[in-house]
Amino acid sequence: MWTARPSSPRRREPAIPNRNRREEQLTEQPNEEAWLDRIRGLLLGGALGDALGAPFEGSTDIDPRRLHGFLESDEVLCWTDDTAMQLAFAEHLADSAGSNHVDDDRLAGAFAQAWQAEPWRGYGANPPRIFATVLSGADWRTEAGRSFGGQGSLGNGGAMRAAPAGALPGGLPRVAEVARRGAAITHAHPVGQDGAAVVAVAVHSGLHDTNRGEVTPEIVLQDCGRAATTAELRAAVAAAGALLDTSDPAEAARRTGNGIAAHEAVGAALCAAARHPDDPLTAVLFAIRMGGDTDTIAAIAGSIVGAWAGATAIPERLVARIEQHSRIEAVAARLADATLSARR
Ligand code: R7I
Numbered sequence: 338m339w340t341a342r343p344s345s346p347r348r349r350e351p352a353i354p355n356r357n358r359r360e361e362q363l364t365e366q367p368n369e370e371a372w373l374d375r376i377r378g379l380l381l382g383g384a385l386g387d388a389l390g391a392p393f394e395g396s397t398d399i400d401p402r403r404l405h406g407f408l409e410s411d412e413v414l415c416w417t418d419d420t421a422m423q424l425a426f427a428e429h430l431a432d433s434a435g436s437n438h439v440d441d442d443r444l445a446g447a448f449a450q451a452w453q454a455e456p457w458r459g460y461g462a463n464p465p466r467i468f469a470t471v472l473s474g475a476d477w478r479t480e481a482g483r484s485f486g487g488q489g490s491l492g493n494g495g496a497m498r499a500a501p502a503g504a505l506p507g508g509l510p511r512v513a514e515v516a517r518r519g520a521a522i523t524h525a526h527p528v529g530q531d532g533a534a535v536v537a538v539a540v541h542s543g544l545h546d547t548n549r550g551e552v553t554p555e556i557v558l559q560d561c562g563r564a565a566t567t568a569e570l571r572a573a574v575a576a577a578g579a580l581l582d583t584s585d586p587a588e589a590a591r592r593t594g595n596g597i598a599a600h601e602a603v604g605a606a607l608c609a610a611a612r613h614p615d616d617p618l619t620a621v622l623f624a625i626r627m628g629g630d631t632d633t634i635a636a637i638a639g640s641i642v643g644a645w646a647g648a649t650a651i652p653e654r655l656v657a658r659i660e661q662h663s664r665i666e667a668v669a670a671r672l673a674d675a676t677l678s679a680r681r
Pocket residue numbers: 417418419459460461462463464485488489490491492493494495497523526597598630632633
């Protein structure tokens with residue numbers, strides 16, 4: 338995304354562009370080849386983080402030897418609900434990017450069908466109930482609003498699938514809005530939706546670094562902070578920004594949290610991404626070593642840095658190990674094509 342950070346990172350004074358320059362950066366027409374590489378990075382980086390993190394989900398103390406052994410093995414990298422939902426969202430956006438219109442009922446149907454086809458992917462407690470409502474033809478909006486005593490879910494399930502919205506044209510507010518709508522199908526709580534908006538904005542902000550090196554993690558975090566509408570997500574973005582020089586994942590996790598709530602997982606993922614903006618694998622490994630909801634934190638970090646740095650920054654031997662990597666490549670090609678065409 339930008340020129341490599343030194344191995345022992347130093348705090349840099351960010352060169353924050355003025356608002357007009359930032360608008361210009363975000364609307365510049367990307368190069369076709371670089372765009373495809375970044376969209377491939379978005380989806381493959383997310384699947385990589387999900388699959389590498391999955392065996393450690395819920396652990397507080399990550400054994401580095403076990404993580405290293407898994408990384409060096411030949412095992413297929415099997416992903417979970419995070420990637421299943423991300424792919425369903427990406428496919429929907431690829432189909433609708435041209436019209437720049439998201440049909441909430443059709444999207445709800447796509448999520449529900451992906452769950453019905455593979456209910457064993459490790460879904461959270463609440464979404465399957467809402468997906469069953471969708472499939473029965475009943476009102477899923479009411480069902481989503483009923484969750485958790487009528488406040489809706491603030492889990493990270495909306496955020497974990499939001500990254501593809503970052504590829505859409507139309508600017509940061511549009512991207513944030515689509516991500517919120519994608520989350521709202523299962524997550525009626527404002528924090529659940531705000532987590533999704535912040536993830537999509539992080540992707541969008543870094544994807545548009547057409548003159549590589551101009552957009553720093555500080556600028557991305559500033560865009561994220563502007564997009565956040567809840568105190569929880571504003572605090573999560575600020576926590577990630579304060580941890581740019583922290584090399585200890587456990588210490589970082591103590592500051593951001595690493596739980597299943599959207600603001601904790603998103604804060605942790607932003608921290609890992611901002612620490613390693615040029616290297617999706619290192620960002621993913623940092624995220625896993627933060628512990629807690631490891632598949633989700635690493636999936637979000639992998640999507641963000643994958644989008645910033647491109648798939649060419651992910652080791653090929655790992656891409657080859659990702660379950661259904663050819664299908665993921667095909668979805669990426671469709672999303673890249675649709676989002677680029679929609680800009681013309
Ligand atoms: O958010 P969601 O889709 O779960 C995603 C997680 C990721 O880690 C995936 O990898 C997968 O393992 O699941 O599912 P939800 O059931 O909506 O939310 C997840 C959990 O967050 C719930 O089961 C609750 O424990 C908790 N939670 C809440 N707790 C109290 N009050 C969510 N919302 C609330 C709340 O409002």
